[in-house]
Amino acid sequence: MELDLPLIWAAIIAVAVLAYVMLDGFDLGIGILFPMIRGEQNRDVAMNSVAPVWDGNETWLVLGGGGLFAVFPLAYATILPALYAPLIAMLIGLIFRGVSFEFRWRTQRGKHLWDWGFAGGSILAAFSQGVALGALVQGIEVVDRAYVGGWWDWLTPFSILTGIALLVGYVLLGATWLFMKTEGELRAFAGELVWSSGLSTLVLIGMVSIVTPFLHPDYLDRWFVWPNAGYSMIVPLLILIAVWLLYRGLKNGRDAQPFLAAQSLFVLCYAGIGISFYPYMVPHSVTIRDAAAPDESLYFLLVGAVVLVPIILIYTAHAYWVFRGKVDPDQGYH
Amino acid sequence: MSDILDPVFLARLQFAFTVSAHIIFPAFTIGLGSYLAVLEGLWLLTKDDAYLRVFSYWKTIFAVVFGMGVVSGIVMSYQFGTNWSVFSDKTGPVLGPLMGYEVLTAFFLEAGFLGVMLFGLKRVGPKLHFFATLMVAFGTLFSAFWILAVNSWMQTPAGYGMNEVGQYVPEDWWAVIFNPSFPYRFVHMVLAAYLTTAFVVGGVGAWHLLRNARDRSARIMFSMAMWMALIVAPLQIFAGDQHGLNTLEHQPAKIAAIEGHYDTLKGVPLILFGWPDNAAAETLYKIEVPHLASLILTHSWDGEVKGLKAWPREDWPPSPVVFWSFRIMVALGFAMAAVGLWSGLQRLRRRLFESPWLLRAAVLMAPSGFLAVLAGWVTTEVGRQPWTVYGLLRTVDSVSPLAAPAVGSSLVAFFLVYLAVFGAGTVYVLRLMSKAPDSGIDDNIGPTRTAGITPAAAINPARTIYPLQDGR
Numbered sequence: 001m002e003l004d005l006p007l008i009w010a011a012i013i014a015v016a017v018l019a020y021v022m023l024d025g026f027d028l029g030i031g032i033l034f035p036m037i038r039g040e041q042n043r044d045v046a047m048n049s050v051a052p053v054w055d056g057n058e059t060w061l062v063l064g065g066g067g068l069f070a071v072f073p074l075a076y077a078t079i080l081p082a083l084y085a086p087l088i089a090m091l092i093g094l095i096f097r098g099v100s101f102e103f104r105w106r107t108q109r110g111k112h113l114w115d116w117g118f119a120g121g122s123i124l125a126a127f128s129q130g131v132a133l134g135a136l137v138q139g140i141e142v143v144d145r146a147y148v149g150g151w152w153d154w155l156t157p158f159s160i161l162t163g164i165a166l167l168v169g170y171v172l173l174g175a176t177w178l179f180m181k182t183e184g185e186l187r188a189f190a191g192e193l194v195w196s197s198g199l200s201t202l203v204l205i206g207m208v209s210i211v212t213p214f215l216h217p218d219y220l221d222r223w224f225v226w227p228n229a230g231y232s233m234i235v236p237l238l239i240l241i242a243v244w245l246l247y248r249g250l251k252n253g254r255d256a257q258p259f260l261a262a263q264s265l266f267v268l269c270y271a272g273i274g275i276s277f278y279p280y281m282v283p284h285s286v287t288i289r290d291a292a293a294p295d296e297s298l299y300f301l302l303v304g305a306v307v308l309v310p311i312i313l314i315y316t317a318h319a320y321w322v323f324r325g326k327v328d329p330d331q332g333y334h
Numbered sequence: 335m336s337d338i339l340d341p342v343f344l345a346r347l348q349f350a351f352t353v354s355a356h357i358i359f360p361a362f363t364i365g366l367g368s369y370l371a372v373l374e375g376l377w378l379l380t381k382d383d384a385y386l387r388v389f390s391y392w393k394t395i396f397a398v399v400f401g402m403g404v405v406s407g408i409v410m411s412y413q414f415g416t417n418w419s420v421f422s423d424k425t426g427p428v429l430g431p432l433m434g435y436e437v438l439t440a441f442f443l444e445a446g447f448l449g450v451m452l453f454g455l456k457r458v459g460p461k462l463h464f465f466a467t468l469m470v471a472f473g474t475l476f477s478a479f480w481i482l483a484v485n486s487w488m489q490t491p492a493g494y495g496m497n498e499v500g501q502y503v504p505e506d507w508w509a510v511i512f513n514p515s516f517p518y519r520f521v522h523m524v525l526a527a528y529l530t531t532a533f534v535v536g537g538v539g540a541w542h543l544l545r546n547a548r549d550r551s552a553r554i555m556f557s558m559a560m561w562m563a564l565i566v567a568p569l570q571i572f573a574g575d576q577h578g579l580n581t582l583e584h585q586p587a588k589i590a591a592i593e594g595h596y597d598t599l600k601g602v603p604l605i606l607f608g609w610p611d612n613a614a615a616e617t618l619y620k621i622e623v624p625h626l627a628s629l630i631l632t633h634s635w636d637g638e639v640k641g642l643k644a645w646p647r648e649d650w651p652p653s654p655v656v657f658w659s660f661r662i663m664v665a666l667g668f669a670m671a672a673v674g675l676w677s678g679l680q681r682l683r684r685r686l687f688e689s690p691w692l693l694r695a696a697v698l699m700a701p702s703g704f705l706a707v708l709a710g711w712v713t714t715e716v717g718r719q720p721w722t723v724y725g726l727l728r729t730v731d732s733v734s735p736l737a738a739p740a741v742g743s744s745l746v747a748f749f750l751v752y753l754a755v756f757g758a759g760t761v762y763v764l765r766l767m768s769k770a771p772d773s774g775i776d777d778n779i780g781p782t783r784t785a786g787i788t789p790a791a792a793i794n795p796a797r798t799i800y801p802l803q804d805g806r
Binding site: 056059076099146300301304308323 | 423426454458505759
């Protein structure tokens, strides 16, 4: 049997990016909601809840980017120039928040500066990712294997909307994470925030979903024309179930349920985007097959991925297991 | 003037700046990762808490430096696409999978175990913690393996073909990875990272020994670092020479630029100093040693060495840059070996910790590894010009469809952010290094203390270990 290597790799890259959004999503969320947390000790606890895992979470972004370079070089070579400004902004945001995890503990006088570096960097990174996503959904112009659009094409009301949506969505992930990992005052605060950010996320998902089908005839066809729409409509139904689980979990004060429900909300929205994109790697200009590197490249890396990704998942899970349970405020990591 | 608005020039400047800023961190963490593993191993083996103290001291510094390496590294992984999209499209099928392997074997490994290494000693116990430290160390080495395979392929491409859309495609992965310059470059860089770390550790140890010669942790640092200098610096000179001969075989124009040779001659003198002038096609103001270049490069008194004029002018690398960066690197390498030898003599005379001038020299040499690494990379990368893939793809043909304002403003943004963030980080690292490793417990060597009056708490392992773990 002949393996459809480009399709397999498209799935792997899609899963890597999803893993990134789910994992770094909640620790970026902690950064975004950081200024709202009252009290230095509470902020310490919030940061410590993600300190041992953030670096691993962010590595999925490198796998998404590096993987694209490896297996879909044409997509890498056209998407990145097209999204130049938002990606540079994201990188700068990630620099500030990444170093804050260590820098914040290395200075008393400047601690509040790195509080802001952590928050500002997280906000910039999250917003830029949302903008980049929106710009990608709108489509990217490619002629002769090169991006031919302008330097500001990414900036539209729609991409601003997706930027805000992702920003708020990450707050929801962060708030549910805190609700799961902390106790007392901080947990109560997180619970309040889950309500407000959850509601805002839903409104924003609704707005994005209403606008998207009108951006391109393909999207309209996928979502509103029978029989495609029949399959696609499973997604919004499942979203309703996730919302209900989030609501119940929060109401009953369950630790993990709101977090898992919020994560499944993200998975479903992501699946929705995937349905819209297929079969394109770069929307409306480069298909999965056209973007793919030759089979020798795909196969060579696939062998490694098949062996290594399960191992990565095992030790990543182990790291989460080591730091399981509520964060102990007295157990200063630093 | 036109240079400043030329997007290709700006993109090169941006890459040179971000990659130079980045390499400083891995050059240190590759060595420090291994050093931490050795320290923890010694602690587990000997049960001597002094090793754990030194481990904890450097672990904190590792965390700060590693964080800066991660964030500056993510920038690199996106820079290929944003500024060098044609290069990415053409080389992706060959180089992409190597970077993919770097992510899968190295980045995840480091990141997955870093949390346990930094925060998890109490949670997982010493054995599993040691395992985590080892995995972090291996991760840094795997990372060096793959990224140097990538860089070496750009210098000495092998094992590739070309497809109908103009991409380089793999034909033999073994030949791609173990391309002709890779083994030399890999050894040279790993040794460089080890030496860099050794001189930082040695410099910090020496600094504290100058203040308090009895500081046991500082003694451990200094002694271990000087062993490294004594053994590894000469090895590095040998490895560097081999690497140079390999370059002569595969990139002779680079060697001609490094040596400042324009004419192809026999019995070529070694130009010690001078100013290579590409426009005039000669090296001005030179001071030379007769026949030495032939002797070094061909191992024969009258060997022929090619000069730059043997190649078309548009293929010449900018000679003055590589001429000088190479000499800076070599001078630093010999200075390191000299410090190593000096320390060996003082050790023989049992005066290793009581030689103020040696200690001062070690403090002065603390940053020498970083300078040598940067100078070395400038030599090999600028020496590769005007190509991104040597002999195949020119730098001017590799860039994205770039607009100068976009590249220029992102360059300024990176410059300011790096200055602020890594400037602050450097201050924090120096502040950590200025803290005496054994402050408060500097009296546990020598005969001043008798066993009889040692407080029980001080010899109870549980009491002596845990405060250190908390105060990482």
